[in-house]
Amino acid sequence: MDKVKTIDARGLSCPVPVVLTKKAVEQNPSSLQVIVDNVAAKENVSRYATAMGYNIKAEEKDNEETLLTLEKK
Numbered sequence: 001m002d003k004v005k006t007i008d009a010r011g012l013s014c015p016v017p018v019v020l021t022k023k024a025v026e027q028n029p030s031s032l033q034v035i036v037d038n039v040a041a042k043e044n045v046s047r048y049a050t051a052m053g054y055n056i057k058a059e060e061k062d063n064e065e066t067l068l069t070l071e072k073k
Contacts, residue, residue: 006033009041010065017041018048021070025052032070042066 005024009017017036024032025048032054036042045068046056054070061067 004031004033005029006035008035009045010035010037012041013038014040014044018044021045021048025049025054025070030072034068034070035065036068037063037065042068 049070057069059067
């Protein structure tokens with residue numbers, strides 16, 4: 001079983017979280033986690049991941065962070 005790669009994109013403004021996610025997706029992982037701390041990054045990463053064939057589960061944390069879990073469809 002592959003270790004799930006986690007991208008910590010906290011404190012980064014778009015398009016950086018999407019660029020980091022794109023680089024990870026190019027390795028064709030079955031799942032991936034991205035931590036973001038703003039709404040724009042959450043929406044943009046989710047939109048990109050959906051377009052690339054991933055299901056997204058967003059888990060809100062109490063300090064405005066969101067853990068996005070991407071699973072290959």
